[in-house]
Amino acid sequence: MAIINFGGVDEKVVTREEFTLEKARAVLKDETIAVIGYGVQGPGQSLNLRDNGFKVIVGQRKGKTYDKAVADGWVPGETLFEIEEACKRGTIIQFLVSDAAQIQVWPVVKKYLTPGKALYFSHGFGITYNDRTGIVPPKDVDVIMVAPKGSGTSLRRLFVQGKGVNSSYAVYQDATGRALERTLALGIGVGSGYLFETDFKREVYSDLTGERGTLMGAIQGILSAQYEVLREHGHSPSEAFNETVEELTQSLMPLFAENGMDWMYANCSTTAQRGALDWMGPFHDATKPVFEKLYNRVASGEEAQISIDANSRPDYREGLEAELKALRESELWRTGATVRSLRPEK
Numbered sequence: 001m002a003i004i005n006f007g008g009v010d011e012k013v014v015t016r017e018e019f020t021l022e023k024a025r026a027v028l029k030d031e032t033i034a035v036i037g038y039g040v041q042g043p044g045q046s047l048n049l050r051d052n053g054f055k056v057i058v059g060q061r062k063g064k065t066y067d068k069a070v071a072d073g074w075v076p077g078e079t080l081f082e083i084e085e086a087c088k089r090g091t092i093i094q095f096l097v098s099d100a101a102q103i104q105v106w107p108v109v110k111k112y113l114t115p116g117k118a119l120y121f122s123h124g125f126g127i128t129y130n131d132r133t134g135i136v137p138p139k140d141v142d143v144i145m146v147a148p149k150g151s152g153t154s155l156r157r158l159f160v161q162g163k164g165v166n167s168s169y170a171v172y173q174d175a176t177g178r179a180l181e182r183t184l185a186l187g188i189g190v191g192s193g194y195l196f197e198t199d200f201k202r203e204v205y206s207d208l209t210g211e212r213g214t215l216m217g218a219i220q221g222i223l224s225a226q227y228e229v230l231r232e233h234g235h236s237p238s239e240a241f242n243e244t245v246e247e248l249t250q251s252l253m254p255l256f257a258e259n260g261m262d263w264m265y266a267n268c269s270t271t272a273q274r275g276a277l278d279w280m281g282p283f284h285d286a287t288k289p290v291f292e293k294l295y296n297r298v299a300s301g302e303e304a305q306i307s308i309d310a311n312s313r314p315d316y317r318e319g320l321e322a323e324l325k326a327l328r329e330s331e332l333w334r335t336g337a338t339v340r341s342l343r344p345e346k
Contacts, residue, residue, distance in 0.1 A: 014184055014195040016164070024185035025053055027178075033186070034059055034090025036083055036109065037097035038069045041122050044152035045094065047072060048159045048191040059086025087112035092182065094120040099304075100311030102126045103133050110138070116175070118142040118182050124204035127172055129304045143173035146187040146195070147203050155191055164193030172200050208298045213291055220327075227332045237335040245332075246339055 001012045035046040036059040049056045058074050059081055060066045066080070074080035087093055087109055097105055102125075113119060119137050121127065124145060126135040137143050148155045150165040158165055169187050171179045187195045198206075211217065223244055230240035256264035265273050297303050310316060327333060 012197045014169070014187070016188060016192075016194070019184050019188055019195075021052060021188055024188040027181050027185035028054055028092075028189065031055065031091045031182075032057060032089055033092045033094060034086040035094045035096055036060075036086060036105070037095070037101070038065050039096070039098060041148070041152040041155070042094075042096045043068070043072060044154075044156035044159070045096065045122070045148075045190045046074075047156055049186075049189045051159070052189050052191070054189050057081060057086050057089060059083040059090075084108050084112070090117070092118040092120055092186070094122075094186075095126070096122060098311065099123065099125045099133075100308055102135060103308065103312075106133070106135050113138055113141045115140040118144055118176075118179070120183075120186060121145045121200075122147050123207065124170070124200035124202075125208075125304065127200045128204045129301055129308075132301060132304060132308060137173065139173070140175050141173070142171070142175050142179035142182060144179055144183040144186070145170040145172065145200060145203065146183060146190060146192065147198075147207070148190065148192065159191040164191050167192035167195050168198040168203055169195045170197070170199045170203060204304075205295070205298050208303055209291070209295050212294055212298075212303070218287070218290075224330075224332055231331075237331060238339065241332065241335040241339055245336060250343075 001014055002018060003010050004013045005011075031054075033046075033049060033054055033056045035042050035049075035056060038046070038058055038060045042058070042060075046056050046058055057079050058069050060069055061083060069080050070076065081089070083105060090112075093109060093113070095102060095105075095109060106126075109119070115138075119141055121143075122145065124147070126133045127137075127143065130136050146167050146169050148165045148167045150158075155165045167187050167190070169183050171183055174180065176182075184195060227240050227244045230243065231237065235243075252264055252268075255267055265276060268276075294303075310319075313319070
């Protein structure tokens with residue numbers, strides 16, 4: 001493992017140059033990887049593993065998602081099975097159904113966790129909150145994790161482009177003495193750019209905080225607040241959207257993704273620089289207490305329980321669609337659809 005300095009702190013990192021794809025194939029040459037679930041992470045990870053030359057099968061209940069797997073080239077009875085059959089055949093079981101579904105499917109998976117197998121997660125939820133999920137693996141199997149820092153769609157898209165998504169990795173239980181090498185081989189196999197070390201608890205705490213924070217929840221809250229202020233002061237929908245979302249996503253995000261926030265600031269007008277430097281403090285001070293409250297709720301398990309309860313309701317899908325419909329049909333995002341249709345590449 002390489003030791004790389006991140007902002008003054010040394011961390012262990014595994015790169016594709018160090019742990020090559022050829023080495024990963026050698027480590028897993030006798031393994032059958034059973035990817036359970038073909039929803040969010042399942043397609044990207046299974047397709048990348050297949051394209052990288054590993055022996056992969058998919059376990060999915062019949063329905064629309066099963067049909068999607070067939071459309072992606074998985075063959076019923078050969079590489080596509082019902083969940084129970086896939087678990088029986090796999091030596092590594094990638095448990096990639098949703099957090100709520102893991103609770104329901106766990107009795108089936110546990111039944112086929114015979115000694116020496118590996119149970120693989122891409123999220124620390126089920127293990128960290130096992131007092132709530134009931135997911136307690138037997139002691140004679142490896143329990144490991146590779147968590148890509150992006151959606152399954154991004155993982156697949158970047159893989160096809162010859163790139164990769166950075167991933168964290170962890171070993172929770174090493175029953176065979178091979179847990180670490182299995183983990184790293186799988187991390188390289190699914191298309192990780194590089195792998196950084198974590199544990200199941202730190203992964204889920206940071207992940208739940210990020211999703212509810214700057215990755216999704218906070219950004220939507222901030223965007224809608226600024227848009228509303230501009231509209232309430234007489235700005236048109238197109239002007240409010242362009243100054244709130246379009247310039248951010250199409251101009252500024254690519255700049256700081258390329259070389260950092262300071263570089264992006266340096267490549268903006270002096271007026272923008274001065275305003276950004278003056279106002280980043282007030283926004284930091286206003287939001288940090290919210291992030292502290294969020295993190296504490298994640299650490300206490302409150303956020304996990306809310307997720308479990310909500311996702312377990314029989315009418316969850318209907319309620320979710322109603323909330324997403326309200327978001328989709330808000331003036332902000334209806335304006336966004338029109339603005340996107342007018343981008344020059346269209």
